[in-house]
Amino acid sequence: xxxxxxxxxxxxxxxxxxxxxxxxxxxxxxxxxxxxxxxxxxxxxxxxxxxxxxxxxxxxxxxxxxxxxxxxxxxxxxxxxxxxxxxxxxxxxxxxxxxxxxxxxxxxxxxxxxxxxxxxxxxxxxxxxxxxxxxxxxxxxxxxxxxxxxxxxxxxxxxxxxxxxxxxxxxxxxxxxxxxxxxxxxxxxxxxxxxxxxxxxxxxxxxxxxxxxxxxxxxxxxxxxxxxxxxxxxxxxxxxxxxxxxxxxxxxxxxxxxxxxxxxxxxxxxxxxxxxxxxxxxxxxxxxxxxxxxxxxxxxxxxxxxxxxxxxxxxxxxxxxxxxxxxxxxx
Amino acid sequence: xxxxxxxxxxxxxxxxxxxxxxxxxxxxxxxxxxxxxxxxxxxxxxxxxxxxxxxxxxxxxxxxxxxxxxxxxxxxxxxxxxxxxxxxxxxxxxxxxxxxxxxxxxxxxxxxxxxxxxxxxxxxxxxxxxxxxxxxxxxxxxxxxxxxxxxxxxxxxxxxxxxxxxxxxxxxxxxxxxxxxxxxxxxxxxxxxxxxxxxxxxxxx
Numbered sequence: 374x375x376x377x378x379x380x381x382x383x384x385x386x387x388x389x390x391x392x393x394x395x396x397x398x399x400x401x402x403x404x405x406x407x408x409x410x411x412x413x414x415x416x417x418x419x420x421x422x423x424x425x426x427x428x429x430x431x432x433x434x435x436x437x438x439x440x441x442x443x444x445x446x447x448x449x450x451x452x453x454x455x456x457x458x459x460x461x462x463x464x465x466x467x468x469x470x471x472x473x474x475x476x477x478x479x480x481x482x483x484x485x486x487x488x489x490x491x492x493x494x495x496x497x498x499x500x501x502x503x504x505x506x507x508x509x510x511x512x513x514x515x516x517x518x519x520x521x522x523x524x525x526x527x528x529x530x531x532x533x534x535x536x537x538x539x540x541x542x543x544x545x546x547x548x549x550x551x552x553x554x555x556x557x558x559x560x561x562x563x564x565x566x567x568x569x570x571x572x573x574x575x576x577x578x579x580x581x582x583x584x585x586x587x588x589x590x591x592x593x594x595x596x597x598x599x600x601x602x603x604x605x606x607x608x609x610x611x612x613x614x615x616x617x618x619x620x621x622x623x624x625x626x627x628x629x630x631x632x633x634x635x636x637x638x639x640x641x642x643x644x645x646x647x648x649x650x651x652x653x654x655x656x657x658x659x660x661x662x663x664x665x666x667x668x669x670x671x672x673x674x675x676x677x678x679x680x681x682x683x684x685x686x687x688x689x690x691x692x693x694x695x696x697x698x699x700x701x702x703x704x
Numbered sequence: 705x706x707x708x709x710x711x712x713x714x715x716x717x718x719x720x721x722x723x724x725x726x727x728x729x730x731x732x733x734x735x736x737x738x739x740x741x742x743x744x745x746x747x748x749x750x751x752x753x754x755x756x757x758x759x760x761x762x763x764x765x766x767x768x769x770x771x772x773x774x775x776x777x778x779x780x781x782x783x784x785x786x787x788x789x790x791x792x793x794x795x796x797x798x799x800x801x802x803x804x805x806x807x808x809x810x811x812x813x814x815x816x817x818x819x820x821x822x823x824x825x826x827x828x829x830x831x832x833x834x835x836x837x838x839x840x841x842x843x844x845x846x847x848x849x850x851x852x853x854x855x856x857x858x859x860x861x862x863x864x865x866x867x868x869x870x871x872x873x874x875x876x877x878x879x880x881x882x883x884x885x886x887x888x889x890x891x892x893x894x895x896x897x898x899x900x901x902x903x904x905x906x907x908x909x
Contacts, residue, residue: 392857395864395882399893400839407833408859413748413763421764422740428771429733528823528844538823540844550837555824560831567837569892574838596891606891661884680847690847 519699
């Protein structure tokens with residue numbers, strides 16, 4: 374079954390101001406079910422009513438020029454202490470990528486003089502050449518035998534007042550996914566397939582079985598029902614695997630070669646991600662979004678992916694891949 | 705759903721009454737009070753889904769804020785219901801800001817800023833309900849505005865126009881955002897559905 378066949382039961386309607394029109398995707402029912410909550414206790418509502426009534430009485434009495442009654446400070450809502458004592462400690466793990474640097478990874482022309490953001494802009498280099506070089510860098514990293522793969526994603530969003538959020542997850546070889554809560558505790562969140570590859574969801578072992586010939590891999594990457602277009606879907610799935618999956622050196626190399634074969638990307642020069650890590654930026658224009666990637670040219674590590682509106686440049690989403698590396702243990 | 709399902713007719717009738725009460729309360733504060741009984745369940749639900757530990761206290765705060773700010777309600781810009789959810793959203797944001805400033809500099813919470821993010825609480829909720837990691841990941845990958853709109857209609861059962869009013873964007877923008885979100889979710893979750901189907905039946909549909 375595909376998502377498209379899902380729509381066949383939905384009657385067409387001219388007025389789109391109905392929730393159901395926007396909840397037509399696989400998993401929508403599960404999402405709605407999660408929203409079910411018990412109604413508030415009668416005491417809770419009564420407390421709110423009492424607080425409000427006091428405020429109203431204060432106003433009406435004031436309006437009637439009567440002396441103020443009991444002051445409202447007595448009815449200020451109490452506030453609980455909140456979530457105190459968080460002890461979230463991100464751990465640095467030894468990365469395969471660091472090892473690649475030590476092993477003398479392929480140098481990227483234009484960034485060899487220095488590794489700082491102030492090095493000369495590699496305007497002469499095409500995105501295709503750069504991405505193919507990144508494929509070589511990625512291929513030279515050692516494969517890992519570590520029992521876990523750790524990913525830390527920093528998700529930043531443009532909404533007013535909203536802060537970034539960090540998601541740390543450990544995947545094991547059997548497909549068990551463990552998330553580290555902000556208080557440092559851990560919780561097993563899932564088992565099984567965790568990575569979208571085209572129309573399939575794969576686990577770690579299955580990633581190792583993917584073809585590493587770029588053309589064969591490219592054929593598997595896009596969603597068959599993509600409405601964004603095949604190229605965009607290929608791009609999205611390739612970068613998701615590069616940024617947040619235990620794809621091995623050969624697969625990572627193949628993913629970079631797939632990106633290299635997509636037309637329209639351009640290298641825009643040295644750049645820093647939001648955490649100050651330096652890399653080389655590429656831009657890719659899709660129909661409704663401009664995607665910027667920052668890649669560490671020395672390690673082939675995808676550092677950050679930013680989506681902005683093409684006209685205004687307004688930030689739509691930013692994925693900063695803080696960790697994407699093997700780990701010996703959880704924590 | 706265990707919650708009352710609103711029919712359009714009932715919604716229209718309530719909407720008219722609520723708007724009128726809210727407008728009238730500008731001169732006659734007592735007109736405000738019936739709104740509490742009518743909307744507390746929905747507003748508490750909004751709070752409890754996003755800040756489960758603080759929802760009870762925040763509900764009182766919400767009503768005080770709404771009452772104090774009732775002169776700012778403009779029926780031309782949205783329904784009373786949407787306006788109340790907008791107040792709830794501000795109360796929630798203030799709550800998260802407080803948590804952040806209460807955390808001493810250098811503490812994990814201060815530097816990580818995790819608890820101030822609404823997605824974290826929502827994601828924990830999805831997690832606790834054993835929602836598919838692919839769905840969670842797909843939602844996490846949505847821009848926050850799209851996700852917030854999506855949740856406002858899925859959980860709060862707001863119309864897209866109301867959700868737009870809550871978030872403070874134009875209805876047309878909200879619809880295009882929602883469309884985009886749905887497209888992304890379909891693409892990302894279509895993979896899951898296909899995969900599940902394939903593994904169940906041994907063949908692709």
